[in-house]
Amino acid sequence: MSLDPALVEILACPDTHHTPLEYDAAGQTLTCSQCRRVFEVRDGIPVLLLDEARTPGSPA
Structure with missing residues (x-):
């Protein structure tokens, strides 16, 4: 779903x-x-x- x-x-x-967010339709992020x-x-x-967001270096 897009x-x-x-x-x-x-x-x-x-x-x-x-800051504006960049959408990745394939990854749904x-x-x-x-x-x-x-x-x-x-x-x-x-x-x-914020509590559910992944940060750089965190596991997917």
């Missing part, structure tokens, strides 16, 4: 810097270009919880 491009355009990292956190998209819904 995210609506209009939604992807307005999504931002929930951390204090609010959103990645912050500043802090590099990776947020999953589950059943077409972005999970933008």
